[in-house]
Amino acid sequence: MGNENLDELDKPIVDTRATGIAAPGQAPPPLVILAIDDDPGMLRFYKAALTNESVRVESSTDPLRAVELAESLNPNLILLDLTMPGIDGMEALRRIRLRDPEARVVMITGDYSIESAIRAIQAGATDYICKPITPDKVRGIVQEAREQVDLTRRESTLENQLAEVFSLEGMIGRSPNMLEVFDLVRRVAPHLRTALITGETGTGKELVARALHELSPRAHQRIAVFNCSALVDTLAESQLFGHRKGAFTGAIADQAGIFEWANGGTVFLDEVGDLSQAAQSKLLRVLENGEVQKLGLPQSITVDVQVIAATSRDLNVEMKSNRFRPDLWYRLNMVQIQIPPLRERREDILLLARRFLLDFASQYRKEIHKISRRAESALLAHSWPGNVRELENVIGRACMLTRTRMVDLEDLPEEVRNQSVRTAASPTTMEDAEKQAVVHALGITKNKALAARKLGISRARLYRLLTKFGLDDDLPTEERFNEAADE
Ligand SMILES: Nc1ncnc2c1ncn2[C@@H]1O[C@H](COP(=O)(O)OP(=O)(O)OP(=O)(O)O)[C@@H](O)[C@H]1O
Ligand SMILES: [Mg+2]
Structure with a gap:
């Protein structure tokens, strides 16, 4: 596997500065440039230097107003004067980068000093340039920004294409582990009878079950989802297999069970390890000869269903302690799909995170376009005990919290944030x-x-x-x- 693929993990699916990805043959949108200088002459100079370029130049002589403009315009490049009345360039830079840590800001100054150059670069300036500055130099700066934007655009298009390739029925993943799962699902679904899906909590067992159903010949039939740990024994049995009026206190009418309801389709039994012994033997009968034993009914009825079971527990342990029937396990285990925990497929983390980001942004009607690099590093370093569900929740919360158009470190919960190293923090030793x-x-x-x-x-x-x-x-x-x- 080449390194290119992994390098792309670092790039956002959609970059704010790559807005309006051009269709083939269409000219890309002009670069948006924000020039900030207290001297209106300088602003006129920038505009004149760039008249023949495909750019839109916005400008302001007021640094405070410019900081606001930087947020609303989301420019591809900011040309920022260092010495200004009110807040100076350094403070403006700090405020701009606080709202968008990846803003491309070039500091332009009339009074050069090494210290201020170092401070500017440390504060995140892309470059530090001294006046007087020639029109050619301005065009050079713009050209560099344009190359960077083009690169990001190409990468984000590629990323979108990749996301399409690496998805199956709403599941996404690009790790070799997950691609194997997709492959198995595709191969098994057309001939599905029974399958067992194993994986830690939040790994996507239910998604896999639904994908199996959707890709099976019974996709147009019903799928019943039943959580075996949600109900106590008799109630679970009656829901699964149905009951006859008077079978137990409260059984006031005949009731069809889930197997009957989903006849012809699929039954998904989540946490199958939690079924009572009685329910386990009834389930075995369904699997072996399609017979459903209703509570309170001596004879059985016949159904034709495909059964997908899932468990987050180790059924081997359950069998050893006699809590799970080995014969049922053999039946279910004919096809086993193991979903690896997220920590064993880190290549999926950013792909999933970016997808969730787009989903939540549109759900909350917020204009959030990406995750900052340092937040992405933190996501990559976390161990994700709650797997994909935890990641989904973390991104959902971050999208709700963020006041900017990107999710940054401070929007992540402490346990995730702590994994990362704040590049800005000053080391003690x-x-x-x-x-x-x-x-x-x-x-x-x-x-x-x-x-x-x-x-x-x-x-x-x-x-x-x-x-x-x-x-x-x-x-x-x-x-x-x-x-x-x-x-
Ligand atoms: N590969 C994936 N792509 C996109 N979303 C995913 C993926 N895997 C899981 N999810 C999402 O993560 C959440 C948890 O998935 P799911 O409910 O399928 O997990 P589970 O293994 O059944 O968890 P549990 O054991 O707790 O029932 C869901 O919102 C699901 O949509
Ligand atoms: Mg589940």
């Missing part, structure tokens, strides 16, 4: 700095070999550092897929 650099490089590259190269150290040294900081297990392990490519 050399060791801290070393650790931060390592974690950051791994967050970006998601590959130990690449991270070592980025850090300018040998792989052996990186491994020593990982052991020293006890980071070995916490970090993305995609190197499994990449190291071969790296050799």
Whole structure:
């Protein structure tokens, strides 16, 4: 597997600055540039220098107003004067980057100093340029921004295409593990009789079950979903298999069970490990010869259903302690689909996160376009005990909280945020700095070999550092897929 695929993990599906992705043959929309300078002469100069370019130049002499404009216009490039009355360029830069940590801001100054240049770059400026500045130089800056925007546009189009390829009936994933699951679902569904889906909570067992049904010949028939842990024994039995009037207190009329209701279609039994012994033996009869034993009815009725069962427990353990019938397990287990936990398929994390982001943004009618890089690093580093459901909740909450058009670190819950290293935080010791650099490089590259190269150290040294900081297990392990490519 090439590294290109993993590199794309770092890129947003839709970038705010890549608005209006042009259809083939259509000219891309002009770049939006915001020029901020207290000297109106400078603003006229920028406009004159760029008259022949495909750009839209907005400008302001008031830095406070400009900060607002930066938020509402979402420009592709901001040209920002350093010395201005009111708030100075540095403060304006800080406020702009606070709202959009990825804004492309070029500082332009009449009084150069190394300290202010360093401060500007540290505060996130893309570049720091001294006046006097020539029209050619302005066009050069714009050209660089344009190349960056084009790149992002191409990547986001590619990303959208990839998302289409790597989805099946509403499930998305690009990890080799998940692609295997998709493949199995596609192969099994046409001949489905029974299947067992295993996986931790929130891994997508119900989605897989629905996909199996949708891709099966019975897709146009009913699917009944039943959670075996939701009801106590008799009630569960009566719901599943039905009952006759008077079969138990409260059975005031004859009632068809779920198997009867879904006859001809599919029954999905969630948490099948929680079925009572009595229900288990009744289920076995349904699977073996299609016979449904209604409560209070001596003879059985016949149904024709396909049964999909799911469990988040280890049924082997349940069998050993005699809580689950081995004969039922053999029946169900003829086809087993194992869904790996999210921590074992980190390539899916950002793909899923971005999809959820788009969904929640439209649900909340908020204009949220992306997740900041540092927030993405935190998402990648988290271990996701609640799997995809946890990720969905985290993104949902973040979309609700964010006041900007992007989800950033502060919108993530503490347990996720803590996994990341705030690049802005100042380290207290050399060791801290070393650790931060390592974690950051791994967050970006998601590959130990690449991270070592980025850090300018040998792989052996990186491994020593990982052991020293006890980071070995916490970090993305995609190197499994990449190291071969790296050799
Ligand atoms: N591959 C995926 N692509 C998109 N959404 C997913 C994917 N996997 C899971 N989800 C979403 O995550 C949530 C949890 O999925 P689901 O209910 O299928 O999990 P589960 O394994 O049945 O969990 P539980 O064991 O708790 O019942 C759902 O909202 C589902 O839509
Ligand atoms: Mg479920």
